[in-house]
Amino acid sequence: MDRLAAEDERPVRQRLLDAGERLFAAHGWNGVSIRTLAAEADVTLSALNYHFGEKENLLAEIFAARAAPIAAERMRLLGKIEAKGAPTLEAIIQAFLRPALTVDKQFGGAPFVKLRARLATEPEAFSRRILARAFDQSSGAFIKALQAVLPGLPAADLAWRFHFLLGAMSYTMANPGRIQSLTGGACDPGDTELALAHLVPFAAAGFRAAPVRRPRRRTKQ
Amino acid sequence: MDRLAAEDERPVRQRLLDAGERLFAAHGWNGVSIRTLAAEADVTLSALNYHFGEKENLLAEIFAARAAPIAAERMRLLGKIEAKGAPTLEAIIQAFLRPALTVDKQFGGAPFVKLRARLATEPEAFSRRILARAFDQSSGAFIKALQAVLPGLPAADLAWRFHFLLGAMSYTMANPGRIQSLTGGACDPGDTELALAHLVPFAAAGFRAAPVRRPRRRTKQ
């Protein structure tokens, strides 16, 4: 974009956004102080405060910069496959997952994948709000698209299955290392293409399962 | 003040364990201080330190008290269904999930479900270690059982699918509220029996999908 920035270093704002992305992803919201953040970006504490004000703003701006392109890419892919006629279930799921898991789009994208997954289970209310604002609209569009190719599936069942898809996706993005620990490192959730190749058919089969009859209520204390 | 000490109130240790379970589940490891913990348990800061030493010990002991019964119940259920002959895929998955999701076993179990899910994505290394020590053995047994009923599935595919199951399970236990936000509250992951009724067939269908042919490598570094 701006070639004029042929200066020695990248602008302060950008250095802070990058450092925040990387450190929040690695240590969580409460795990990194604005002092550490500033030091990592080679910036004074006051400079951070000048540019972003309170800590929450930094996270919000990191998120704003990355989430919109992901949501846009999702919609673009969905539009593309729908333009070719009735899409397959697999194609829809892939259009949903790929932009979230793919990291090689822009420099610095990889930490964001982890950051986003971390944010999903972060207890702070404002992180939920950030997430909802960023993705509710595009996710809603995908639920509609899924409903169209699964006409026999009740809306509630679809919602549950979409929820499970989000869980499998988040867990893969967060990569907590459980599966490496269980298989001696045989499978690596960090391999994006391989993760997609496995998750898409797994989820598709799940979505195609017969609808669930509502179970009888268990006696509850 | 105290007439025979342990009559009027529950012991200090137990009050601290309960408070820790609830507060760590709600706010995460870094989100709650030992001061808050002590106040919540109606105990002084020093009493906490006397009983548990450093903060990490409290979490470790909370976990030790709950995880073992869950793993044991899993193994008991697995043994029970295997005793009746070759178990179904659904029965195995249910035996794995139910003890993790069920909360009405003992007083105070509900917060632990959330705590455990939170711990799975916590960045601290020691929380991963706690989790691995608690569940690696029983999870290994379930992977074996799954392999037995899915003889045609390569081990790598099975590992990936087990990983996705863990993700869907964790996400449901953590209940980050995404699906309520997307469906206007129509589906509630906090309803254990309903969650099981939906997750078991979803995962079973995923496990039964055809094995994945290893995709061509994308250009990568």
Add this chain to the structure above:
DNA sequence: GTCTATAGCTGGATAGAC
């Protein structure tokens, strides 16, 4: 075993010079 008191830090955020 339980208390009060406090040491010794680190946290987020700001003031005001330049």
Add this chain to the structure above:
DNA sequence: GTCTATCCAGCTATAGAC
């Protein structure tokens, strides 16, 4: 816009009386 200096609330952990 960027700095140094600072405020002060909050943190973990310990000391020492009872």
